[in-house]
Amino acid sequence: MTGKRFWSWLAVAFGGLYFLLPLVGMFDFSMRMQRGAYSFEAYRVVLADPQFQQTFGYSVVLALLTIVLGILIVVPTAYFVRLRFPGLRPVIEFITLLPLVIPPIVIVFGYIRIYNTSSILPLTGSWWGTNILLLFGYVMLSLPYMYRSVDTGLRTIDIASLTEAAQSLGAGWARILTVVILPNVFVSVLSGAFLTFAIVIGEYVFAALLNVDSFGPYMVWMGGNRAYEPSALAVIAFAITWACMGLIQLFTSFSKFSTVRR
Amino acid sequence: MAFLDIQHLEKSFGAMHVVKDFNLGVEKGEFVSFLGPSGCGKTTVLRMVAGFETPTSGAIRIDGQDMTCLPANRRNIGMVFQAYALFPNLTVEENIGFGLKVAGEGKVAIRSRVGEMLELIGLRQLGSRYPFQLSGGQQQRVALARALAPRPQVLLLDEPLSALDAKIRISLREEIRRIQRDLGITTIFVTHDQEEALSMSDRVVVMHQGIADQVATPFEIYNRPTTRFVAQFVGTLNLLEANVVDAAAGKVLLGEVPVSLNRPLPGRTGERISLAARPEIVTLGRSDGDHVVLAGRIADVHFLGSVIRIRVAVEGGHLSLDTFNQPDRPPPSLGTPVEVSVSHRDLLVLAA
Numbered sequence: 001m002t003g004k005r006f007w008s009w010l011a012v013a014f015g016g017l018y019f020l021l022p023l024v025g026m027f028d029f030s031m032r033m034q035r036g037a038y039s040f041e042a043y044r045v046v047l048a049d050p051q052f053q054q055t056f057g058y059s060v061v062l063a064l065l066t067i068v069l070g071i072l073i074v075v076p077t078a079y080f081v082r083l084r085f086p087g088l089r090p091v092i093e094f095i096t097l098l099p100l101v102i103p104p105i106v107i108v109f110g111y112i113r114i115y116n117t118s119s120i121l122p123l124t125g126s127w128w129g130t131n132i133l134l135l136f137g138y139v140m141l142s143l144p145y146m147y148r149s150v151d152t153g154l155r156t157i158d159i160a161s162l163t164e165a166a167q168s169l170g171a172g173w174a175r176i177l178t179v180v181i182l183p184n185v186f187v188s189v190l191s192g193a194f195l196t197f198a199i200v201i202g203e204y205v206f207a208a209l210l211n212v213d214s215f216g217p218y219m220v221w222m223g224g225n226r227a228y229e230p231s232a233l234a235v236i237a238f239a240i241t242w243a244c245m246g247l248i249q250l251f252t253s254f255s256k257f258s259t260v261r262r
Numbered sequence: 263m264a265f266l267d268i269q270h271l272e273k274s275f276g277a278m279h280v281v282k283d284f285n286l287g288v289e290k291g292e293f294v295s296f297l298g299p300s301g302c303g304k305t306t307v308l309r310m311v312a313g314f315e316t317p318t319s320g321a322i323r324i325d326g327q328d329m330t331c332l333p334a335n336r337r338n339i340g341m342v343f344q345a346y347a348l349f350p351n352l353t354v355e356e357n358i359g360f361g362l363k364v365a366g367e368g369k370v371a372i373r374s375r376v377g378e379m380l381e382l383i384g385l386r387q388l389g390s391r392y393p394f395q396l397s398g399g400q401q402q403r404v405a406l407a408r409a410l411a412p413r414p415q416v417l418l419l420d421e422p423l424s425a426l427d428a429k430i431r432i433s434l435r436e437e438i439r440r441i442q443r444d445l446g447i448t449t450i451f452v453t454h455d456q457e458e459a460l461s462m463s464d465r466v467v468v469m470h471q472g473i474a475d476q477v478a479t480p481f482e483i484y485n486r487p488t489t490r491f492v493a494q495f496v497g498t499l500n501l502l503e504a505n506v507v508d509a510a511a512g513k514v515l516l517g518e519v520p521v522s523l524n525r526p527l528p529g530r531t532g533e534r535i536s537l538a539a540r541p542e543i544v545t546l547g548r549s550d551g552d553h554v555v556l557a558g559r560i561a562d563v564h565f566l567g568s569v570i571r572i573r574v575a576v577e578g579g580h581l582s583l584d585t586f587n588q589p590d591r592p593p594p595s596l597g598t599p600v601e602v603s604v605s606h607r608d609l610l611v612l613a614a
Contacts, residue, residue, distance in 0.1 A: 161347035164314055165405075167334040168341040169361035169412060179360075183351040 023238065030231035042232035051218060052233075056201075059215035062131075063200035066138040067193040070146045073139065075189065078150045079181055083159055096147040099140055104205040111137060112209065130210050137206045142199060146192035153188025154181075190251050194244035202237050263326060265290040265448055266311070266416055271320035273306050273472075280306050282472040284320070288416075291446040293439065295459035298469035299495070304452045307469075308418050311450065313337050324415050340409030340447075344421040346401040348393040354380070354404050355389040361412035379407035382441060399430040406438065410445065417442070419451040423458060435462055456496050460484060468492045484540075490612045493538050500544065501612075502537045502578045506530065517577030521554050524606050538610040541571060544583035546594075549603035556581070560598045574602050 033041040046052055081092050099107070111133055115123035123129030159181065166176045182189070204216035219237065223230040264287030273281040281303040288294050296304035309315040311322055313334030322329045329337055340361075348357050358379050362372045380386045383403040393401055402422055409417060419438070423431040439462050442449050453459050459466050460480040468475045468483060470491045476483060487493035494501075504514040504521070509531050512523035516537070529535045548555050558576035570593050574581045581602055585593075594600065 157350065158345055158347065161343050161345050162349060164312070164334070165341065165343060165347035165349070165408075166360070167314070168312060168337075168339060168418075169408070170335045170338070170364040171360075172335055175364065180349055180351075184349075186351075 023235075026231045027235055030228055030235055033228040042228040043236070046222075046229050046232050046236065051213075055213055055215045055218040058213065059201050059203075062135060062138065062214065063197045065135055066142060066200050067196050069135065069139050070142050070192070070196055071189055074143070074146045074150050074192070075182060075185070076177060078147060078154055079159065079177065082151070082154050083163060092147070093151075096143040100144050104137075104141065104203075105209070107140070108137065108206050108209045124210065130212060134206055134210055134212055134214075137210075138196075138200050138203065141203070141206070142192070142196035145195040145199070146189075149188045149192030149195070150185055153185030157184050187252050191248045194248050198241040198244045201240055263323070264288055265292075265325055266450075267321075267323040268307070268311070269321045269323075271307060271310060271322070272318045273303070273310060273315060274318045280472050281310075281317075284472075284474055286467060286474065286477060288448055288450065290448055293442055293449045293451065293462060293464045295451045295453055295463040295466045296469055297453060297456060297459040297466050297496070299454060302469040303472040304454075304467075304469045305420060308420055308450060308452050311416070312339055312341050312418050338412070338414050339416045339418060340412070340414035341418045342402070342405050342409050342420065342422045344424050346393070346398075346405045346425075348401055348405055348408070350393055353390050353392055354385065354396070357393070357404055358408045358411050360408060365412055375411055379411050382410075382444075383407045383437075397430075398426050399434055402426065402434060403437070406441065410441070410447070415448065417447050417449045419449065421452055421454070423453070423455070431458075438462070460496070468495060470495070487610065490536065493610060493612055498541055498582065500539045500541065500579075500581045502539075502576070502581070504535055504537050504578065506533050506535055509533075516556070519556065519577045521556075522606075523554070523609060523611070524552060527611055529611075536612040538612055539581070539604050539608065541582045541584040543604060543608040544581055545603050546572065546574075546583060546585060546600060547603065548601045549605075552606045553603040554606060554609065555601055555603050557599070557601050560594050560596050560600060563593045563596065565593065574600060576602065 030042045031038050031040065033039065033045070077092065081088050112124060115121050115129070115133055117125040123133045162180050162184070163176055166180045171180070202216055202219065203214070204220055206212075207214040208217045208220070219230070219233050222233055266286075266288040268284060268286045268288075271281055271284040272279075284303075284307055286294070296307060298304045306315060310317050311329075313329070313332060313336075317330060320330070324337070324339075349360065352360065355376050358376045359372045362375055367375075376389070377386070380389055383406060385400060385403060385407075388396065388400065393404070396404065402425075405422070422438070423434055426434065435458055438451075451459070451462060460483070463480055465477060466480055466483045467477045468491070470489075475489045476487065476492045478486075478488075483492060483496055487496065493499055502516055504516045506527055506529045507513040507515050507520065509527045509529055512525045512527050514521050514523065514527070514535065514537070521537075527535065556576040558574040558581070560572060561575040561580060562573035564571040564573075565587075568587055570585050570587055572583050572585065572593065574583065581604075583602060
């Protein structure tokens, strides 16, 4: 029994060290900007940089738009696939997994070829067009996470009965989706949303190749030109991702009618 | 024309013909049960009335208005589901008020009606709870209140008691019937439980393989079943195979024993028919008058408390009979030769 415990602890300790050592090293390095002193100077410099504020703000707005568009596309799709076309589920699942299989660089090259300035739809020719293209690209990148989260949420409720109950009470599709279905998969939608947020905030390939000044290219530029600030930025990026994960847990456990507590 | 009028309703799913030429007229305020085994089409008919399935052919009219192609959300029909289907994100009050809100009623009117409904189901103190904080019986009461709140024309109950334990089922079925009578709402109740159907309904529709085999009062269904399926499905039944000796005079041969039924028989002379009798109309011992008397031996005795069910081996098969327990008369022992009597009048004749 004691032997078993020892090996269990050893495995946990090994895994912990594997994850934590590089982070501790990076954090430690980010704190040594001032010679001979341990300080948050690198963080101060990064946070005070107007370019950081601008690119981070831009990425946050884009992430929020991605989440909204993702919800508008994914929730009705996942709902109707489960309710009316269960046979299509494997097809939709396959399609939503494609962004994990096809490298983003291939996708963005495809976008540039199809929507360049000499095409019928020259989206890359204008600021708005490029942003819309980037937004659509991010929605697609978030599909594997968003669809899976929402689909898992829908699995926990009896959508057929709830839909029929709402219909018999006079509700139309819009009300059923917004008042009955969405609130009941809200925690799942949030999970997908936070994952989406974390992905979009640090995304580099799409933004760089579409020549957009977002947080991803800023981090890379910073990495190539500064010494201590990139480590501070990386720690900040990690903190944002973890905060998103923490919020998922928080919303799951605090939901008033959570299916987990039933 | 009846208040709810279903005419020549048919439903097929691909090659499967699930409902065949279903006709029914339900009067205003009537409580009608659809009774039948799983897969007999009873729920499909209910779902077509609710608007969740589209009939392959036929017509559904409520109060003279054609509902056949109307979407479910425009039919003003209340429905209670087996799995309750309460909205998990809404409180009891919000669930009950959902239909009223959809109908665009004002806040004051909604609050008053919700209060009224909570009073009706006796759960006034639980209005602010969420469905997961209620027991199964309470959830189904709320589902009933939610269906009734918008004052529907017709109430549909799809096996609402199946998921509940035996004690709650009995109390809730009495409550459903009381509420239905108080409100005078036209109701269709789907069940596979014959006790529920017989005890609650004004009329019962016994369904078999997509067909309404018999539509009648519970008394008629039990005592005068018109088909072999109804006779066998509802209640316990003794079946004895017999040969018609003289159809006009009502004479049959039960094994080697000649029996006179004293009434003309539907079959022709020489044909095989089945004689059916409920256990409670078979008596132990020889009875005088218009009785068929058969000799046999005690094959089995089941002591059920207030009732004793005795199985007697007779010519042509076995007969089960029920007698009341009497403390001074112990049940007969196995193998005892006995005589059993059945009134001619109560013997059912079914085509073999």
